[in-house]
Amino acid sequence: MPDPLVPARLAFAADGTPFSEAYGDLYHSAEGGSAQARHVFLQGNGLPQRWRGRRCFTILETGFGFGLSFLTTWQAWREDPARCARLHFVSIEKHPFQDSDLAFLFKKYPHLESESTRLAARWPMLVPGMHRIEFDRGNVVLTLFFGDLAEGLPQLRFAADAIFLDGFAPAKNPAMWEPRVLRHLARLAAPGATLATWSVAAPVRAALEGAGFSVEKDKGFGTKREMLRGNLISRKKTNPEKNPLRSVIVIGAGIAGAAVCERLAARGWGVTLLERQSAPPAGPGRHAGVFHPVVTRDDSLFARLTRASFLHLLNHGKNLENLEWERCGVLQLARDGEEQAAQRAAIDALALPPGYAQYVTRKAAAAHAGVPVAADGIWFPSGGWIRPLSLVAAQLASAAGRLEARFGCEVSRIARESAGWTAYDHAGRTLAQAPVMVLANAAEALTLAPSRCVRIRRVRGQVSFLPAGKFTAPRVVVLRGGFVLPAHRGESIAGASYDFDDDDAAARADSHAGNLERLERILPGTGARFDPAALEGLVGFRAVAPDRLPLIGALADDGAATPRNPQPATLPRLEGLYGAFAYGSRGLLWAGLGAELLASMLEGEPLPVEGRLADAIDPGRFLLRSVRRATSAPA
Ligand SMILES: Cc1cc2nc3c(=O)[nH]c(=O)nc-3n(C[C@H](O)[C@H](O)[C@H](O)COP(=O)(O)OP(=O)(O)OC[C@H]3O[C@@H](n4cnc5c(N)ncnc54)[C@H](O)[C@@H]3O)c2cc1C
Numbered sequence: 001m002p003d004p005l006v007p008a009r010l011a012f013a014a015d016g017t018p019f020s021e022a023y024g025d026l027y028h029s030a031e032g033g034s035a036q037a038r039h040v041f042l043q044g045n046g047l048p049q050r051w052r053g054r055r056c057f058t059i060l061e062t063g064f065g066f067g068l069s070f071l072t073t074w075q076a077w078r079e080d081p082a083r084c085a086r087l088h089f090v091s092i093e094k095h096p097f098q099d100s101d102l103a104f105l106f107k108k109y110p111h112l113e114s115e116s117t118r119l120a121a122r123w124p125m126l127v128p129g130m131h132r133i134e135f136d137r138g139n140v141v142l143t144l145f146f147g148d149l150a151e152g153l154p155q156l157r158f159a160a161d162a163i164f165l166d167g168f169a170p171a172k173n174p175a176m177w178e179p180r181v182l183r184h185l186a187r188l189a190a191p192g193a194t195l196a197t198w199s200v201a202a203p204v205r206a207a208l209e210g211a212g213f214s215v216e217k218d219k220g221f222g223t224k225r226e227m228l229r230g231n232l233i234s235r236k237k238t239n240p241e242k243n244p245l246r247s248v249i250v251i252g253a254g255i256a257g258a259a260v261c262e263r264l265a266a267r268g269w270g271v272t273l274l275e276r277q278s279a280p281p282a283g284p285g286r287h288a289g290v291f292h293p294v295v296t297r298d299d300s301l302f303a304r305l306t307r308a309s310f311l312h313l314l315n316h317g318k319n320l321e322n323l324e325w326e327r328c329g330v331l332q333l334a335r336d337g338e339e340q341a342a343q344r345a346a347i348d349a350l351a352l353p354p355g356y357a358q359y360v361t362r363k364a365a366a367a368h369a370g371v372p373v374a375a376d377g378i379w380f381p382s383g384g385w386i387r388p389l390s391l392v393a394a395q396l397a398s399a400a401g402r403l404e405a406r407f408g409c410e411v412s413r414i415a416r417e418s419a420g421w422t423a424y425d426h427a428g429r430t431l432a433q434a435p436v437m438v439l440a441n442a443a444e445a446l447t448l449a450p451s452r453c454v455r456i457r458r459v460r461g462q463v464s465f466l467p468a469g470k471f472t473a474p475r476v477v478v479l480r481g482g483f484v485l486p487a488h489r490g491e492s493i494a495g496a497s498y499d500f501d502d503d504d505a506a507a508r509a510d511s512h513a514g515n516l517e518r519l520e521r522i523l524p525g526t527g528a529r530f531d532p533a534a535l536e537g538l539v540g541f542r543a544v545a546p547d548r549l550p551l552i553g554a555l556a557d558d559g560a561a562t563p564r565n566p567q568p569a570t571l572p573r574l575e576g577l578y579g580a581f582a583y584g585s586r587g588l589l590w591a592g593l594g595a596e597l598l599a600s601m602l603e604g605e606p607l608p609v610e611g612r613l614a615d616a617i618d619p620g621r622f623l624l625r626s627v628r629r630a631t632s633a634p635a
């Protein structure tokens with residue numbers, strides 16, 4: 001069972017310095033938190049000098065607290081005309097502050113007002129896992145892991161140039177300084193990495209030396225006589241830049257491809273988008289889909305992945321112009337007594353903030369919906385609906401300066417050649433060439449890059465448009481084995497059918513009838529008001545992997561020899577060929593975070609998701625499973 005997240009309790013020492021009653025220690029030196037951060041963490045790591053001339057510089061911190069070191073670092077970066085282009089700050093915090101406490105604390109540091117106001121405005125919901133927030137047009141990226149250091153460090157995937165060790169005093173907070181925890185720092189340190197901490201305790205020095213760092217004492221801050229600086233002892237001297245040409249072909253202009261274009265263009269990549277449809281979306285479209293996370297009692301991988309994606313969409317969606325969406329709230333009604341019990345147990349166990357998810361009785365659910373509903377359920381106040389075509393258009397518009405979007409271009413074959421990857425049309429003509437290619441063409445991705453280990457199925461789905469005057473539509477999205485949306489522009493939408501082995505692209509009365517049955521199970525007495533033969537609808541196709549998770553990342557080379565005991569990092573890959581597809585029934589939720597993950601991989605930046613989540617959606621997982629099955633099978 002996962003531990004619920006316990007927020008920090010705001011308290012102060014007699015002199016006004018923020019103080020933790022739980023740990024019996026101050027959050028920073030009584031002689032000034034910012035000055036301490038500049039002396040110990042910045043100077044101690046040779047900053048700002050070391051980030052100068054770098055494209056990207058990455059800092060890892062243990063113990064985010066209320067972010068004073070982050071804010072001070074960000075301020076120093078802003079003040080430095082020779083700063084690196086992009087600053088990544090990755091930090092782990094077990095007890096984050098509530099936003100109201102954070103706002104109160106920030107008032108005490110007026111010299112950081114510009115930075116702290118921005119941080120407060122983007123402060124994530126207090127739910128476990130990884131959160132990514134971008135500032136200063138995406139050039140300062142904060143990645144926060146909310147949870148225990150011992151759980152979080154193994155989940156990080158990146159190479160840190162500098163490390164700020166900032167737990168409470170080792171005697172009061174030993175979990176932050178344990179040798180088995182600090183050992184992870186060497187794995188996370190880039191060649192040439194440094195570290196600094198205010199603690200010179202002998203066990204800390206020993207743990208860091210044991211982890212592969214050389215450490216030395218230096219002059220401490222304020223009344224503290226000494227502090228510690230360290231260097232990674234490593235034979236590797238450089239960390240070569242990944243994909244320095246920053247040029248990519250993206251195949252497919254659905255929400256997956258558009259999101260990849262947007263995230264890579266934001267990082268300065270030149271993007272060629274190839275789409276077989278003849279034109280980009282001409283408007284927001286009639287169809288709308290739902291976004292909401294999933295909650296499970298064991299906080300499964302699936303629940304964590306949907307949570308990370310949901311929070312990413314809420315955050316990133318605010319940056320996109322002309323997006324047609326409404327965060328009206330989503331009610332997920334229980335299908336039966338068993339599901340009702342599971343929902344209640346999950347909400348009780350996880351102690352999630354009410355702004356994220358709450359258990360509601362049927363009566364309370366009806367009050368949210370504004371109409372009678374069929375059952376108790378979970379209420380996601382920040383969930384809602386979104387028009388996919390508006391999402392595609394908004395992302396392509398955002399990428400415009402660096403994007404060459406070519407419609408009416410069907411890719412028939414791809415090949416790896418000396419210049420990288422080439423896309424060909426049916427006549428064998430070259431459509432485009434680039435060192436990197438991303439397949440974002442849903443179920444057809446594997447027709448271009450066949451795999452013997454996995455098959456992606458196409459699953460037909462039909463939605464029904466319900467004229468608003470014929471029933472009272474709910475005020476919020478309501479789900480129960482199907483969905484019904486609030487009325488918008490004169491109609492509501494109900495759906496959706498889930499039809500295997502069905503290629504019919506036309507809307508049909510039998511699928512409408514199925515949608516009306518779903519509607520009846522959500523809002524009793526409503527389904528019968530509509531004649532399935534008279535409804536209009538729309539058909540689409542989902543691309544579904546056997547485990548119903550997407551494929552995001554470097555494609556595996558399942559024709560090549562695999563190492564003995566393969567791991568995701570040692571699998572053979574098709575160099576330069578990546579995928580972002582098989583989004584199943586959750587593309588609206590997954591595509592944005594999927595694209596951020598892919599862009600982070602391509603740039604060699606910190607991954608925005610826990611390592612276990614990246615592994616769960618790694619396209620190589622099917623090859624890995626097939627090799628493991630083969631080696632474990634009796635001879
Ligand atoms: C009825 C229905 C309801 C849904 N409801 C929801 C919902 O409520 N919430 C949610 O999150 N998700 C929902 N989904 C799922 C969601 O729509 C999908 O996950 C999402 O659209 C997938 O986007 P994509 O970009 O991966 O694929 P697609 O939208 O299929 O885009 C792939 C693109 O690639 C292009 N292409 C293919 N092959 C080639 C080629 N060889 N050359 C050039 N271009 C090519 C295609 O023309 C297409 O434009 C629903 C799906 C359906 C069908």
Ligand SMILES: C[S@@+](CC[C@H](N)C(=O)[O-])C[C@H]1O[C@@H](n2cnc3c(N)ncnc32)[C@H](O)[C@@H]1O
Nearest residue numbers: 063064065066067068069094095148149167168
């Ligand atoms: C000295 S404070 C950090 C101050 C912070 N760097 C700042 O600039 O505001 C130490 C932090 O470590 C956190 N912490 C304590 N034990 C932890 C653990 N096991 N895992 C993760 N964080 C922990 C505390 O909640 C506290 O916020």
